[in-house]
Amino acid sequence: MAPVGNLPVDIALFVGREEELAQAGGLLSRVRLLTLTGPGGVGKTRLALRVAARLQEAVHDGVWMIDLSGIPGPTPDTPERLYAHMALALRIQYHGPAGLDVLVDHLRTRRVLLVLDNCEHLIPATHVCVTALLRAAPYVRVLATSRQPLGVDGEHTLVVPPLPLADAIALFTAGATAAGHAGRVPTGADANAVADLCHRLDGLPLAIKLAAGRIRTLSVRQLLHRLDDRFRLLTDTTLLADSQRHSTLEGVVEWSYELCTEAEQQLWARASVFARAFDVDAAEAVCGGAGIDPLDVIDLVTGLVDKSVLTVDTTATSVHSPARYYLLDTLREYGLRKLADAGDEQRVRGRHRDYYRDLVADGASAWFAPHELESMAAVYREVPDILAAIDESVTRGDLPTARTMCRDLVRVRAPFFWGFLDLAAQQLRRVLDLSDAERVNSAEEAVNLSSAAMAEAWVVATQGNHDRTRTLLTLAHDLHRRWGLDPTGSVLFVEGGGDALLTGSYRAIALLEAARTAFSGDPATATDQHQATMMWAMAKVFADEPAAAVAASQEYLEQSEKSQAPWSISWALWTAALAALRVGDQRAATDFISRGLRLQRDMDEQWGLTWTLEAYGWIIAAGLDQADDPQGEAERAAWLLGASSARQRKLGVTLAGLRPLADRHAVARAQITAVLDELAVVAAMAAGARGHARAVRVALGEPTPRRPTASGTDNLTDREREVAVLVAEGRTSAQIGAQLRINPRTVDVHVGNIMRKLGLRRRSRIAAWIAAQPGGHD
Template identity: 50%
Template sequence: MITDLGPFVGRDDLLTTATTLLGHVRLLTLTGPGGVGKTRLALRVATRLDEHYLADLGTLHDPGPQHLWAHLALALGIRHHGAAGPDVVLAHLAHRPAVLILDTCDRLVPQAAAVATHLLSAAPRLRIMATSRQRLGVDGEHTLPVPPLTRADAADLFTRLAAAGGVLPAALSNRHTVDELCRHLDGLPLAIKLAAGRARTMSLPELIDRTGDRFSLLTPLQRVVDLSYQLCTPDEQALWSATAVFAGPFTMAAAAAVAGPGDITAAVEGLVDKSVLTAATDTHPARFSMLDTLREYGLRRLPDENKARDRHRDHYRDYLATAATDWFGPRELAIMDAVRQELPDIVTAVDHSLATGAVDDARALCRDLARTRAPYFWGFLDLAYTQLSRALPGDGNPAHQAVTAAAAGWIAATQGRPDAARTLLDPLAGLPIPPVQFAIAAAGVLLDDDPDAVTRLAAIRDQATHGDRNMVTMMWAIGAAFHADTTAPATHLAEAEQAGAPWAVSWALWTSALAAQRTGDLDRAGDLINRCLRLQRSMDDQWGQTWSIELCAWILADTADTREPDRRRAAWLLGAAHARQQRLGVHLAGMRPFAAGHRRARTRLHALLGPDATADEFAAGRQGHAHALRIALGEPTPRHASAPRAGGLTTREQEIARLVADGLTSAQIALRLRISARTADTHIRNIGGKLGRPNRAAIAAWAAQEL
């Protein structure tokens, strides 16, 4: 019998899952990277069940059958004179209800598999738990991956271990610093234990600084990862090093591009089997990720990092060029979602391009990122603008530089920042380059309500293709709609519907609703904006919803002559739209036609409701903007609710709360939602803070009732 006296933090869900599984299966293999805590978990599971024994195969130097069975006999406490072979071990276990832990099977997977098969066949009351970086691969085996600790649990473990080692409480009082350290340590219990030991002689900021060279700081961690590397084939080792250049989860196609010529399928499967890569196969395509600890080790083993990073850059440059061309169509939501998932590696590719002087590659990456429209849909416009600004300086191709400046100026215009937009766009005015002329004309529509800009956009349309043509059409339709021209919006809607592009259709409905409002066809305007809002809700398009809520308020203000509830709803929606614009970093005052539409609606409401009532409703809308969509659509929701719908949770937080209620662990949530376990854990802590719920059980209880 083995007693585990150290602190055991977190893992409650995993402990329950493993215990339940071992009640139904006879061979359970806990897999995961070295140092993740597989042995500790196995011991905790075993203590909940029958009599248990631990046989550490990692200490066995001679893997021959005679030595292996003798090693098992010693672990089982069998007293036997002479050679202890399989018969002796089987006689001891034949009718005994026991759990045998075959620990650290990594170097002896074939031998461990043979022993497990032999024992389970001859000892019907025996159950075996194996711990290994990879599964044993025998019939009847059930595999349970052991992920790193969540951020909260990692911080708790570090604090307990450091305090037990004599570190003063004041040194551990900054929870943010502890969290940051544990993030750098990947939540690996071994790394946390080693770092807690170093905390006796180093401050937490010093430890964080040294985690960039974690293998020198935490020497035993180097030996653990060395073993993982030695267990890999040469092809797996080469792929491990090559894929270490990725900043986030990556696809098989991306890995193949970085690895160079040759089929990498077997090597990827081998790295997944050995817990070097984690596969999320509930996405399409599947994505693979690597702990930072393993990534740093792989980079150290990479013979030519610059060459690998060049291939990485080229892959993402080509990927974005294709996405920017193909996004307008039925797959546009999937394409924009994929771009969002690739964002960490896109930024990494830009960094490498600028560091190596490949400025035109950096510009292509940044321009095409903006052209995919993902920054608008997913709300990372500021990041896209920053990347474009970084890529502007330098020599390179002057035309590429001009188009990059135009892309940055266009983003500034869509945010209502006329000074920044004009600084970038005015010097480009004479250049006959279609993307440049589009940005200048489109900015003229948004910032100046310029009728000549609308005419120029109509001419530019024939010079663009695919998604770029749709964007020219959209801005042409918006400019025309502000001047009560219904022809361009009708063309916009027809082309978007023919393409089967849902995001484009939503904006075409918006432009048509604006045109109808401007021509006084308010019933049609209301119908179109409601269709637009429902489509945007189905896509969770926060950027589009903001402008639709604003336009809905204008339409209601124009139809509110006789119905006071519509007047109040219009004022409330103006406030909600204002709050959302602030959250998105949009300055409506800098966009002349929008600012004029807003002022016109508010002036009408002042006349109909009075300034005080309008201000009260506007303030209420700002406060309760989280459920503005329901108000805009006329669905039953109290406009003066003290708290937003769903406890103030975002759409993603509501989704995670439901998964918590379904009993999923942070690791399982991460796989389901294509995020890291650390991100899932951060969301859960934020949910608990918003709801005032102290733990997962309380969150689950709330979600089961409210969502």
Template identity: 35%
Template sequence: MRRSLRPDDPHDVRTGPPRPGNLPHELNRFVGRAAEVAELVGALGSARLLTVTGAGGVGKSRFAAHAVAQVPADLRRDGVWRVDLSTVRQPELVEHTLVEALDLTDHTTRPPRRVLVDHLAERQLLLVLDGFEHVVDACAPLVRDLLRAAPGLRVVAVGRRPLRLDGERLFPLAPLPVADAAELFADRAAALLPGFRLSGDNLVDVLEVCRRLDGLPLAVELAAARLRALSPAQLMERLDDRFRLLKGGVRDALPRHQTLRTAIGWSHELCTAQERLLWARLSVFSGQFDLEAAEYICGGQGLHTEQVLDVLHELLAQSVVIREESAAGVRYRMLDTVRAYGAEWLDSVGDTDRMRRRHRDWYMGLATWCELDWFSARQAEVAARIDAELPNLRAALEYCLTEPGEAHLGQYLAGTLWFYWAGCGRLAEGRHWLDRSVDLDRDLAGEPGEYADSRLKALWVLGYVAILQGDAVPALAALQECHDEAERTANPTALAYAVHRTGCLALVTDDMPRAEQLLRDALARYREIGELNSNVLMGQVELAMAVAFQGDLTEAVALCEDVRQVCEDHGERWTRAYALYVLAYAAWADGDLARARKLLEECLVIGHQFHDLLGTVLAVELLALVTTVEGDAAEAAVLQGAAGRIWPSVGLPLFGSGYYSVPHERCEERAREDLGDARFDELARTGERLGHDEAVARALGRGERQHVAKVPRAARPSAAGKREPAASPTRKGGETTG
């Protein structure tokens, strides 16, 4: 999961070193396997690909996480990063999941594999790929390519089978010896029953339980959880009964697999009817879930909604469900093996499709609520919530796009998440779902009603995402189709959005008169239909950019001050950041460098917190220019180098726009004049070596020093013009700048 958004601590990026990885801290004691840990750590000194294999429930994930934490620092200078692939059901999302786990953000049309290669190429990093076996065909070639491109990369893969790659070293993990399994049993039992310890009264029974469970950690922990109700002697007796009862299954399955299935089946049999029912229904979730989702999806038909909490509590007590804290609050999950067992039971009673529909309905409702709540003071909470729910939203999208007759719902869901794709640095994944959704029902595109409405929304969102990726041709095609169909079906909302986003396309391709015309038209349409949200306000900011680039800073400032006030009234921060950028641009043009810097710092903090690389890099570019005019050309060169490293993950640097390039060109020209070419290039390379977090912290760290309050007009650079050094912005109403 990406870092949580913290609106109460806007300057948290200023201090502290970059994150050393995302390896979770251990919550309970790791028992046994000291020799295996030492062997794995030693093997990583020479092997760059090591695959930990073993039966389900043998403890592969926990062992790998514990062992890699002991790897010497010189082999993991850039951290240990764990990627959980167990919730990824579509092979094409493996690369997106790695990008997400490494906390990368890329707005471009570059394939995710290229983003990963570029990021890892010069890093000394340890990557743990956990639960890859069901997507091995996608995972294996990706690992091969990454290892070839990044000599400092080491990979520990964790799964039930090897990747079968050259250079792969296999590390089969055996079950625990009986003595270690008994120690694990005692440790977990003591957590439930303080004072429990192995003694002459229970030692024989505990050892026998562990022996019969073949020392599988998952089975041992499930058995230990039963001490709430049973003694070790009773455990042994009931385990014996359940072995006989559940014996059988696939004849050629490994005994260890049969043992684990028996252990889980035994735990299942000891559950009440309602506990078994909830266990099966919870298997529909992908990854984490919260109580409200469980109550809505799993309640009814034999399990009243108000009973779900009590039954869930019992499943927690039996270690069937795990409770976790997250940025989105208290959440729950099931181990994949436990979830798969429940899914088989759900399928056996013929309730899988109904549960998947209810799951889809809940997450469509959640996305709808979050879209509405995005335009509020809860933007950060909304972003964190969608981050936490992404595996379930993916499952809902996949259901819609694979079930006959559900394509329009997939289009609605993919379009409704526009705020997440555009506002939280998820453009590449958003493009994936939007492209798939609009391709499904082209033959039905002309139908009226819900098909047309959902498709039109997906089209304008697709156009918007493609614009932000710098992909103009498909953006224009999607927006033109949306425009034509909206006119034909008399859909004023979709028509307003199509006009708006076409104006945005004109803005980034330097057609300022057309951009101004279309954006004014769109804003008038929004007013007519009563539309007010972050999109509408962004249209007003984009209009301000268009008129500012044409020299009218007075109207640009008025437009953005209005946006700023509306954002303050509603608690909206994402659009506010872009309004602050335009106001900073105007302050720079007016020579008020202190105000420009203050506005840009706030803009930068917001963009960084929302993972919005476009807003971030625009702010860094303009901060570099402000820094130059303040007299620190060396620091400006570093910031320009940092911005240069960020742009490839956004798209075409400065959109290839003459208007957006003015601050960059003015900064570089002045800094090179002050420093000389060699020194400028050296400092720019220093900036290029900064990571994203380091670059933002560096830019913000300069805000504490004294600033030049004003720059004399004669020394002030011009702010507008399309690659015209002599052009000057004007203010309407009689005041001119010169």
């Protein structure tokens, strides 16, 4: 069985710690909260990863690693950022406000181990969160790392000590060997020098690894001599033991920094502005210039990896994702200090902000295309740094840029697809709350503020929130009137799209037609025009204009198919199915909705699947008077409505607020009740709610196994498992795409997800995993 969760593949050197591993593992078998404490560089995170790896097979619902280092704090919105960050890491797809209650509901019945790393700067918020989880979710266990305890009732702490001398020597030797310098590893008499060196480094693993990274250019005796010189300057003999270790680590980090070339020092300091792992493109854009040729960045990155300053990230989400790198927290803190000392922090943070501003803007303009899944995935992967760039804009008082980034994060559609809609809404609410409409001093700024307000208005409209949508629309209209501006395309779109979703009014059609016109002619708003076309077609369906709805939905479908954009095509098929249902064309409606459902399953698109399953139930219910088995089909329709309702609750969406959908649901319920009695309907819907994980198979009439499939234990979806089998047979992405009738790009996304879920680093390892499963390929 492959492990469930997101625990990264741990390929870094790890020596000793058997006593601590046994002690921590034993404690976690008896207690529900264990915090590993100790100074920076002592190895808390690495120990936590090893403990978690040993336990993951025994944890039914997975081990989940959540690194808290990228969350700024403490600030007034720290708790909300913490909860949203945890929901993102736990892959909770929830489109309503993702507060602590969402985490609790998700984890209430799950048997999981949460590894909360780097908690020390968020102690109050983490204390509240962990306390609530332990009280409400009886099967949750927490392994935390922090420089101080969390202070939670029932918390057990384990102080992580420095390595004993023998293990420290082994780690140094292994580090030198792994770096390809076995010839420089000391033996015989030189072993005493290694022992002296490790003793001088106080057994701190990070310090030892940094020193080992220097064995290429310095002998052990030279290392020891240089460190002694460094420590004479740094060490105060009156320091206590823990402070002495801190001084030792500071000394080694500073010494390692000074032994880097000037360009490597600059890259180290500049790379410290990244909130999480970054690739070479980002490093070139953010760290290049002012003394660093962007063409030299890849060589400088390689040099810092060789010196154990940069670590290679092994958790890429796609098989074709470029290598990614990150700084350990201690090295990142040091780099930030050096950046500030050089007076270069504001410039580099500005480049960081500009890079992620442009990345989100590019994603917003590129999603309506064959590679839209990759575009949305790229944005999803960079969310921590996108949020850091928004924070930087707010800190500088540059609210127009902050608003633009928040708006484009919604426009790229990644929050809908990946399920972090509330995180995007949080950022929009924050920058809008900081913005004073009365102090807007130009028409350009008025449009900027209005467009950000419309981005949030669209989010809350899809959630069924009438009041907030109206409030934001009023703000936008007031701004336009004050500056004598005609309504922009974004205002027309949200007003029309909101009317369509919230009320189903005829007025929405004209507004959306006007939005389509407003967005036309500008390549930068081509994706917005497509979105307006989508809602224009839906508005005709909701307003009960059957013939016009069929024509509009066909236009939208043709546009989407021409773009070869899979996500867009799936929504065009959904709209076409409802239009066909409006004119009583049961066969066409079933064909459209089935095609859309298969496509959404291929993409693992939970937002779309929820509404497609709902619509599938409506279509089956509408055809009961012609069905060969009316009672069986009525039960299937009710089952699907129950499954969709469960998924809506899981996503945090209120159907009651979306009147056209709620009305159609009520019609379907009445059609079903004409065949089944009310008790049978309630029972079927309850069964659908319980079994919603297999709802796609039920909708499509596919066999559903009585016992959970492998996807329930290895965390692969049915489609991912199908792709894994074909990869194991040696098929290329193009061949798999042809056989499954999906885009090869979609196959690549599936392969990346498979590797991430199974903890594999190479595509070729999928075959070995398949062979190890019961029954092999069968």
